[in-house]
Amino acid sequence: QKEVEQDPGPLSVPEGAIVSLNCTYSNSAFQYFMWYRQYSRKGPELLMYTYSSGNKEDGRFTAQVDKSSKYISLFIRDSQPSDSATYLCAMSAGTGANNLFFGTGTRLTVIP
Amino acid sequence: KAGVTQTPRYLIKTRGQQVTLSCSPISGHRSVSWYQQTPGQGLQFLFEYFSETQRNKGNFPGRFSGRQFSNSRSEMNVSTLELGDSALYLCASRTGITYNEQFFGPGTRLTVL
Numbered sequence: 001q002k003e004v005e006q007d008p009g010p011l012s013v014p015e016g017a018i019v020s021l022n023c024t025y026s027n028s029a030f031q032y033f034m035w036y037r038q039y040s041r042k043g044p045e046l047l048m049y050t051y052s053s054g055n056k057e058d059g060r061f062t063a064q065v066d067k068s069s070k071y072i073s074l075f076i077r078d079s080q081p082s083d084s085a086t087y088l089c090a091m092s093a094g095t096g097a098n099n100l101f102f103g104t105g106t107r108l109t110v111i112p
Numbered sequence: 113k114a115g116v117t118q119t120p121r122y123l124i125k126t127r128g129q130q131v132t133l134s135c136s137p138i139s140g141h142r143s144v145s146w147y148q149q150t151p152g153q154g155l156q157f158l159f160e161y162f163s164e165t166q167r168n169k170g171n172f173p174g175r176f177s178g179r180q181f182s183n184s185r186s187e188m189n190v191s192t193l194e195l196g197d198s199a200l201y202l203c204a205s206r207t208g209i210t211y212n213e214q215f216f217g218p219g220t221r222l223t224v225l
Contacts, residue, residue: 006154032211043116043202043216044155088155095209097145097160098168104154 003027006089006103015112019076023089023103026070032095033065035074036088038105044088048074079110114138116205116217124223130191133220137184137205141215143167144186146178149200149219158201161186190222198224 006023013019021035031052036044048063050056050072056063062075072091076083086105093099117136125131137144145168146158157170161180178188184205190197200221206214 034211036216041218043204043218045216046212046214049212090155090211092211095211096168097143098157098170100157100211102155104152 001026003101004089004091004103007106008104010107010109012109012111013079015079015081015110017079017110019074019079019083019108019110021074021076021087021089021106021108023072023091024070025072025091025101027091027093027101028067028070029093030067030070030091030101032092033063033072034090035061035063036090036102037083038086038088040085047087081110081112084109116203116215118201118203118217118220120220121218122221122223124225125193126225127193127195129193130189131193131222132187132189133201133203133222135186135188135203135205135217137186137203138215141205141207142184143206143208144180144184145204145206145214146186146188147202147204148172149202150198155202158188193224195224198222 033050035048038044053067060077064073086107088105089103143162145160147155160168175191180186200219202219204216
């Protein structure tokens with residue numbers, strides 16, 4: 001079983017829709033949770049960073065962590081064509097790079 | 113401030129050859145990590161260097177190696193290339209131990225024929 005599971009999609013939505021992206025995990029020790037956005041031919045870019053549980057909002061993006069269900073989500077409000085990218089979740093129990101586990105990514109297309 | 117740079121951006125090699133990839137971190141960042149990204153496996157951790165010392169290593173064979181120089185630039189080497197080594201190789205730099213200031217380079221796309 002993988003440490004982190006993420007639905008690969010692809011996911012297509014019309015412009016303006018609310019997008020929900022999700023990851024599940026198995027390691028209850030995970031306490032650092034991240035969402036990255038990766039455009040084609042680019043490296044991942046950190047979107048959201050959360051420590052422990054709860055919600056975090058940044059503009060149109062909201063990250064949620066539910067440690068009891070081992071489930072994290074990223075919501076994108078008023079989605080734009082520029083949001084079309086692959087979204088990766090990542091999480092870690094500690095700060096060592098060898099402890100950082102990524103999902104395989106969900107490919108999102110926002111249709112104008 | 114300049115971002116993380118990786119060279120070359122694209123490489124085509126044949127089986128059995130060896131390859132060296134280079135990563136220049138953001139100025140002031142002393143930690144450089146390397147990842148392999150493939151469609152099926154996602155990002156997998158290769159190794160991390162901090163102040164010229166390998167701090168962590170992932171579960172890859174010994175054909176994969178790396179080093180870091182005194183200016184924090186890092187190289188990774190893959191010897192005796194196999195078809196399965198075809199992937200996007202990403203490096204990421206950060207100042208110390210937190211992930212909220214980890215930045216990725218654009219990657220080197222390696223194709224092994």
